[in-house]
Amino acid sequence: MERTNNKDHSLLARVVLVAFFSILSLIVFVPFYAILLASFKPGEELVRYGLNLRLDWELMSFANYRYLFTGITRAGAYIAHDYLLWFKNSVVLTVVQTILTLLVSAWVGYGFAMYRFRGKNFLFTCVLLILMIPFEILMLPMYAQASSMGLLDSIWGIMLPYLAHATTIFFFRQYLTSIPRDIVDAGRVDGASEYGIFFRLVVPLMKPAMSAMAILVGMNSWNNFLWPMLVLRSGQKYTLAIGLNTLLTPYGNNYDILIAGACFSIIPVLILFLSAQKYFIEGMTMGSVKG
């Protein structure tokens, strides 16, 4: 008697839970559905009737996407736009910034994890100090500095201040302290130099930490908005986030390309997420337990 009762109870709980999460997921999905739908409709329709969930096959076509990829508008004219350039710029920035940030930060994190040296505690306190200061508060002095160093309007201006990235250094240091020092000592016995040990023995061991941080750094770089907006001047160098923002005018005259472009910009991250979900989740949650 007791047992069947229990079973009924857990069946009911299961149904309620699954129903609840299904509804929640549907609600979460609505904005995605709305923008996907809108990307097939004419921009003026969007201005007049707003973003809605109406499925109107007569209005929907691939015209926005054709304009996005070929520059041929709905009316059949050719009007050049920079979307594909922005896309390329974003991809280049994200890839280069991710690789360099991981390398430089691992390099520094290794120094903090494996050596004892004078001034170490002071320096690591500095890492912790700027770890928690939002960049946004520092943007004015940083901008002045980048400007005086001639870094404005270049991809280096965006990347350079962040290559030795406090958060990433901190995680790598934490990760490396769990690696046995015997490996390093064994390397020394074998006659490897301090740097040879890092590149040949330690970097291969850091793969899991690297992939998790790659997701985090890469996502931040792909979505970064304020700093690139301050640094970049010429439309030719814009990243996707900044370029899309310039299309968002109150007049709605660019909505054809804005909506399709916004929609398409989700796809690379989405594919990456679906194929490397494990690393995404690891990267995002890495700090929460140990930290």
Place this chain on the structure above:
Amino acid sequence: MRKRFAFLYDQKVAPYVFVLPFILTFLIFFLYPVLSTIQMSFQEILPGMISNVGFKNYQRLLGDRIFRTAITNSVLYTFWTLALLIPFPLVLACMLNSRSMMGRGFFKASLFLPVVTSVVVAGTIFRLMFGEVEGSLMNSLRALLGLSPIKWLKVRQTGFAAMVLMACWRWTGVNMLYYLSGLKGIPPEMYESADIDGANVWQKFWLISVPLVKPTIIYVLTISIYGGLAMFTESYMLWAGNSSPKNIGLTIVGYLYRQGWEQNRMGYASAVGLVLLAVAMLINLGQLRLTGVLGKELD
């Protein structure tokens, strides 16, 4: 040639070579700029003319009503995101973690999905969803309830709600994941013995889950405060620029941006930035003290 640099291979020198990139970054992009900002905050900077004005910029800050609006907005935004994004994802995580749950991976992924959109894209979507035309998504919801359309983003309460809702949409799934990874560390035997003692769901939640994921709660709290006070892009996208009607979406960072770039008052903007930096450092030091990281010897 190699001999001249041989000292770099010394075991005593190597650690400094390793941490050098950080030292340089710290000096070039933090310390020096901050020092020069301190100097600028005592100046009035006009094209081709710099004059020392003493504490005038700071005095002005005290009587600046718009600065106060910006602070109120940022604090209020932080408050609401904390109030919603700390407890609810924890409850969701516990529900997802329950033995009766099915399709855990699927629901986890689908709630996490919004964070893969950039703020720029999410802001564009929400701006249009909360559009003032009759057919916009939120106004059609009102129509379903028999209400007339409203101008969501032009009214303080609804505009603010749109901002908070967007934050919830993007971050609920992420915070839930943080909690799930915290819950994973709780041995299932604890729940089993609670079952034997006849504890109900609520008791298990309050007496086992909450106390044991406390480190995760503190972590989520920390990053939420950080994110809330630094918020800028959300508001910038929602109102298609830094100016919103009656400054309902103006944040601290937005104010800094307005003074420094839009109105080009570098001296005054420096004072604003430094006050904020001081506040951030204080919060930060308090945090490090509380969690006991500061003052602890390394390794």
